[in-house]
Structure formats: C-alpha cells, structure tokens
Amino acid sequence: xQDIHYREYKIxxxxxxxxxxxxxxxxxxxxxxxxxxxxxxxxxxxxxxxRMVREVLFYDTxxxxxxxxxxxxxxxxxYDDGWPRxxxxxxxxxxxxxxxxxxxxxxxxxxxxxxxxxxxxxILPLKDGLGGMRSLYSHxxxxxxxxxVLNQGLRDITTVFPxxxxxxxxxxxxxxxxxxxxxxxIQVDPGHFDFGHGFEAKxxxxxxxxxxxxxxxxxxxAFQAKFQHYDEVHQKAKRLSEDFFRDVQTLAPxxxxxxxxxxxxxxxxxxxxxxxxx
Numbered sequence: 001x002q003d004i005h006y007r008e009y010k011i012x013x014x015x016x017x018x019x020x021x022x023x024x025x026x027x028x029x030x031x032x033x034x035x036x037x038x039x040x041x042x043x044x045x046x047x048x049x050x051r052m053v054r055e056v057l058f059y060d061t062x063x064x065x066x067x068x069x070x071x072x073x074x075x076x077x078x079y080d081d082g083w084p085r086x087x088x089x090x091x092x093x094x095x096x097x098x099x100x101x102x103x104x105x106x107x108x109x110x111x112x113x114x115x116x117x118x119x120x121x122x123i124l125p126l127k128d129g130l131g132g133m134r135s136l137y138s139h140x141x142x143x144x145x146x147x148x149v150l151n152q153g154l155r156d157i158t159t160v161f162p163x164x165x166x167x168x169x170x171x172x173x174x175x176x177x178x179x180x181x182x183x184x185x186i187q188v189d190p191g192h193f194d195f196g197h198g199f200e201a202k203x204x205x206x207x208x209x210x211x212x213x214x215x216x217x218x219x220x221x222a223f224q225a226k227f228q229h230y231d232e233v234h235q236k237a238k239r240l241s242e243d244f245f246r247d248v249q250t251l252a253p254x255x256x257x258x259x260x261x262x263x264x265x266x267x268x269x270x271x272x273x274x275x276x277x278x
Contacts, residue, residue: 002103004137004230006120009201009245012257012265013219018207024049027205027221028190030252037251038244041194048190053079055211056185058178058266059150064274065169070096072263073157073164073175075150076185090143090150092161095122095136096277102137111160114144121230123245130249130256133242136278151176179269182211193223195241197234201225208262218257218265221248 017023028048035042055077060066066073072093078085092109096102099121107117118140126132141161150157155171158164187206194200201223208217225241227233249256259265260278267274 001100002119002139004119004121005228006118006224006226007123007201007230007233007241008120008222008224009123009241010220010222010261011125011245011249012259012262013205013207013221013255014257015207015209015216015218017255018216018219021049021051024051024188024190024205027252027255028203030255031203031221031248034247034251035193035244038240038247040240040244041196042191043194044191045189049188052187052189053082054185054187055079055084056183056208057150058181058183058263059175060178061154061169061173061175064178064267065154065167065173066164067178067263067267067274067276069167070094070277071164071167073150074263087144090145092141092143092164094139094163097134097136099135099137102139105139105163105166107139107141107161107163109141109143109161111143111145116142118142120224123242124261125249125256125258127258127260129258130253131246133245136261178266181266181269183217183266184209184211184214193241193244195225195237195244197237199225199227199233199237199241201241208265217269218259218262219255220262221255 032042057075059073074091076089094105120138122136122138123133124136154173185206185208187204190203192202203223205221207219264278
C-alpha cells in the first residue's frame with residue numbers, strides 16, 4: 001500500500017464570519033489561544049495576513065459522473081496584483097474514505113511538464129457534530145501548464161489522465177464548468193504549528209466566494225504536515241495534533257460550518273443532488 005506523505009487537517013468555517021479583512025487575524029488569534037492551551041508551538045509569519053487571490057474552477061460532465069466516481073477535476077489560476085499568471089494549476093484528485101481503494105488508483109498522467117503526484121490523509125470533523133474527526137484519503141496529481149483547455153470531451157481528458165478512464169461514460173460526453181460557478185479564493189498563510197518531535201504543520205485560512213455574485217460560500221482553516229514515512233510520525237505529536245484539532249472546533253464553535261468539503265459545497269449549489277464519498 002502506498003505510503004502517506006502528507007496529513008492535512010481541515011475545518012470548514014462559516015462564511016458570514018468573514019465580513020471584513022481583519023477577520024482572518026481574529027480567527028488566527030482564536031486558534032493561537034487553543035494552541036497555547038495545549039502547549040502547541042505557534043509561529044506567526046511576518047506577512048501573515050497578506051491576502052492571495054486565486055480563481056478556482058471545477059469541471060465535470062452534465063451528470064457529474066467524475067464526482068460520483070470520486071474524481072475531482074479542478075483548475076486554479078493565481079493572480080499577482082490583479083493579473084493572472086500565465087501558468088495554471090490543474091489538479092486531478094481521487095478521494096475516498098478507504099485508503100486501500102484510494103492508493104490503488106494510478107494517478108500518473110501522460111503529459112510532459114511540471115507534474116507532482118501526492119498521496120495524503122485529510123482529517124475532517126464529523127459531518128453532524130463538533131469535536132470529532134474522520135479520515136478522507138486523497139490521491140492527487142498536480143500539473144502546472146500554460147495551456148489548459150477543459151471544456152471538451154471526456155475522452156480528451158482521459159487521454160492525459162488515464163485513471164479517469166475507469167468512469168463508465170461515453171468518451172464524447174462534454175466536460176463543462178460545475179454549476180457555472182467561478183470561485184474566488186482569498187487565502188492567507190498566517191503561520192505554522194510545532195507539535196514536537198519534528199512534527200510541524202503550515203496553516204492557511206481561506207474564504208471562497210462566488211465570483212459573479214460576490215457571495216461568500218464557505219471558509220476553511222487548515223494545517224498540513226509533510227513527512228517521509230507515516231509510520232515514523234511520533235505518536236505523542238500525532239495525538240497532540242488531533243487533540244488540538246478537536247478543540248479548535250469546540251472552543252470556537254461560532255466559527256465552524258458543519259458539512260463535508262469545499263468541493264462538495266460547490267457541487268451542492270445546483271438543483272441536482274450529487275451522491276459522493278466525501
């Protein structure tokens with residue numbers, strides 16, 4: 001079974017809490033208070049609340065066949081001073097609560113360029129209550145490319161990403177923007193946590209908005225640790241990170257949005273119900 005090299009802890013946040021830019025810092029101060037309670041080391045970055053803007057687009061068939069089969073196809077564009085960078089980040093993900101199923105999917109693409117394949121464990125709150133945690137495994141392929149065209153047939157996509165050929169849909173089925181929504185992502189990188197024994201994690205706080213209506217959709221607090229081998233993560237540090245994750249939910253409940261993932265929120269905006277494994 002493929003080894004896990006990343007562990008990312010994610011908590012959805014209520015969009016109405018982000019009514020002003022200073023709310024990023026307000027929430028970070030709440031989180032720092034929880035960290036202090038647990039003896040978790042915290043370092044705040046010098047440019048902690050410098051806001052980065054990105055456009056996030058999800059693509060799927062009209063019946064959302066990719067998402068129904070646990071695949072996610074996402075394009076992200078980064079902006080500098082209001083101008084889009086020429087390169088786009090194209091991500092294909094396979095997500096499942098079953099580690100064995102997730103690791104068996106071959107995410108290596110047939111493309112020349114800057115490619116990164118990651119296998120990570122995502123730690124999420126329970127869907128119906130605060131203070132718990134569950135695992136969702138994510139097998140990701142990230143491609144950096146200047147020429148990304150996605151509104152075409154599924155066959156063209158599976159030629160580059162053969163893992164998607166497992167989706168039982170006609171190859172001529174068109175791929176298009178999910179719910180016709182372009183997401184504006186505003187993110188800050190406030191700092192990082194030290195859980196001891198070399199187990200450290202970088203933190204992010206983000207808000208997703210509907211670009212057309214400027215309506216806030218959902219926020220997210222996340223922190224991610226990277227390591228060589230999952231079995232080498234010190235158990236004491238791992239337990240501390242999990243206790244901290246639980247208390248961030250329960251000690252600041254007015255911030256937490258119960259649900260599944262940001263992706264599920266975007267798919268759920270439309271009238272069509274989408275069965276998924278998240």
